Amino acid sequence: MDRNLIRIRTLDKEDITKILDQSKVFLEILDRPIKKVPALRGKVVVTLFFEPSTRTRMSFELAAKMLSADVLNFAASTSSAVKGESLKDTALTMKALGADYIVVRHTHTGAPEFIAKQGDFRVINGGDGFGEHPTQALLDLFTIRQKLGRLEGLNVAIMGDIAHSRVARSNIFALTKMGANVRLVAPPTMLPVNIEKLGAQVHYRPDAIFEDTDVLYLLRVQTERQKDSLLPSLKEYAELFGVNGDLLSKFKKDVIVMHPGPINRGVEISHDVADGNDTYIEEQVRNGLVVRMAVLYLLEGGKEAAHEAVN
Amino acid sequence: MKSKTVEIMDEEGIKRALIRIAHEILEKNKGAERLALLGLQTRGVPIAERLAAIIKEIEGADVPVGALDVTLYRDDLSHMRHHPQVRATTVPFNVENSRIVITDEVIYTGRTIRAAMDAIMDLGRPQLIQLAALIDRGHRELPIRADYVGKNIPTSRLEWVHVRLREVDGIEGVTLGRSLDRAADDE
Numbered sequence: 001m002d003r004n005l006i007r008i009r010t011l012d013k014e015d016i017t018k019i020l021d022q023s024k025v026f027l028e029i030l031d032r033p034i035k036k037v038p039a040l041r042g043k044v045v046v047t048l049f050f051e052p053s054t055r056t057r058m059s060f061e062l063a064a065k066m067l068s069a070d071v072l073n074f075a076a077s078t079s080s081a082v083k084g085e086s087l088k089d090t091a092l093t094m095k096a097l098g099a100d101y102i103v104v105r106h107t108h109t110g111a112p113e114f115i116a117k118q119g120d121f122r123v124i125n126g127g128d129g130f131g132e133h134p135t136q137a138l139l140d141l142f143t144i145r146q147k148l149g150r151l152e153g154l155n156v157a158i159m160g161d162i163a164h165s166r167v168a169r170s171n172i173f174a175l176t177k178m179g180a181n182v183r184l185v186a187p188p189t190m191l192p193v194n195i196e197k198l199g200a201q202v203h204y205r206p207d208a209i210f211e212d213t214d215v216l217y218l219l220r221v222q223t224e225r226q227k228d229s230l231l232p233s234l235k236e237y238a239e240l241f242g243v244n245g246d247l248l249s250k251f252k253k254d255v256i257v258m259h260p261g262p263i264n265r266g267v268e269i270s271h272d273v274a275d276g277n278d279t280y281i282e283e284q285v286r287n288g289l290v291v292r293m294a295v296l297y298l299l300e301g302g303k304e305a306a307h308e309a310v311n
Numbered sequence: 312m313k314s315k316t317v318e319i320m321d322e323e324g325i326k327r328a329l330i331r332i333a334h335e336i337l338e339k340n341k342g343a344e345r346l347a348l349l350g351l352q353t354r355g356v357p358i359a360e361r362l363a364a365i366i367k368e369i370e371g372a373d374v375p376v377g378a379l380d381v382t383l384y385r386d387d388l389s390h391m392r393h394h395p396q397v398r399a400t401t402v403p404f405n406v407e408n409s410r411i412v413i414t415d416e417v418i419y420t421g422r423t424i425r426a427a428m429d430a431i432m433d434l435g436r437p438q439l440i441q442l443a444a445l446i447d448r449g450h451r452e453l454p455i456r457a458d459y460v461g462k463n464i465p466t467s468r469l470e471w472v473h474v475r476l477r478e479v480d481g482i483e484g485v486t487l488g489r490s491l492d493r494a495a496d497d498e
């Protein structure tokens with residue numbers, strides 16, 4: 001493992017497998033009466049969020065607490081960032097406070113790399129601009145492997161606003177590295193030019209993928225981007241790409257449905273599918289905890305290697 | 312690195328030691344009631360399984376067997392640059408009020424057992440915890456002792472004890488090794 005987790009793009013298959021294998025072991029902790037182990041006692045984890053988030057920030061906070069780390073939460077809206085403090089000075093403040101880990105979410109792609117240069121803390125990317133969201137992809141792969149037993153050779157369709165999705169980008173990198181076949185399904189306005197160069201097939205309508213899709217991964221329609229004229233209307237999107245019981249019945253019987261959340265019920269996913277048995281959104285959230293615990297645990301520390309005590 | 316090794320226990324020796332330990336466990340606990348065996352990853356686990364099989368033969372009782380990885384409880388984690396991979400912990404019995412026998416292949420500094428006791432306490436409140444080790448090589452750094460020992464082997468800190476078990480290593484036996492190149496192995 002590296003010191004930081006910023007991009008899936010720079011990981012190899014062995015790194016990803018190691019994180020997924022380690023995550024599986026942590027599942028046992030979630031079933032304990034006392035959900036806490038002392039592994040990161042005395043470490044300080046800062047969640048530095050310049051964009052809104054519910055599950056990613058809470059998931060990192062709880063994962064760190066389950067490993068006995070101390071957690072400081074920074075939300076841009078209630079911090080000195082509103083007084084104009086620069087990202088660099090914020091990072092230097094975190095350094096002075098003795099942060100061992102910084103989990104960062106930022107509107108600008110590359111902000112995590114910039115922060116990593118400011119101190120000797122470990123940096124985890126919690127989502128940067130149109131860049132990546134590596135822990136989301138890892139928890140998605142973990143969930144797929146948990147449900148279907150493997151990743152290699154699976155047909156995974158990602159449907160929705162690919163162009164504006166760092167989740168899609170991290171998943172395309174992760175899934176192709178692990179040997180899955182990735183299909184991207186979206187109207188042309190939601191597909192970036194040359195995206196197929198990342199090793200994915202491109203389709204403009206869901207009917208092309210009915211037959212052999214193993215995983216149907218839905219992205220949130222970013223309703224806040226409606227002013228960008230990506231869609232004639234949300235209603236039209238819901239009619240053509242919204243997954244309801246009727247559309248889902250055209251897929252393979254054992255297809256699994258996933259969504260990174262938050263979901264827009266009635267837009268990309270209907271109530272009945274969101275609450276149905278083929279959908280694993282809550283498992284994704286639960287698995288996010290163990291994947292983040294594994295990442296916090298596995299990132300390299302800064303100390304000298306101690307002699308290995310045996311027996 | 313030059314070294315020499317001597318065999319100190321063969322397959323038969325290990326077998327006899329485990330049969331004796333199984334009898335001692337039953338004697339000390341007056342039977343197998345509420346007894347559970349918890350093997351420390353990795354070689355403590357087959358030792359626990361073998362003891363359970365022997366107890367089954369002697370007493371006809373099914374003693375539950377679990378596996379415990381203590382890595383997350385080690386006292387030297389914050390000194391490491393690379394955290395070791397954590398292996399599975401599976402405890403298929405209720406810890407509350409149970410009589411747990413921890414099994415490990417070698418007891419040395421006692422630090423692993425300290426970690427194991429902390430891990431068990433996080434899972435519940437056992438009635439008691441005992442320790443069975445195939446080899447006790449001395450050099451304790453904590454006030455911990457084993458209740459059941461297969462063989463006491465006085466060692467120097469420059470020596471190492473290798474326990475090999477069929478389930479993990481494919482071969483069976485205990486060897487004592489000593490480096491002839493003192494400087495390379497000096498602690």
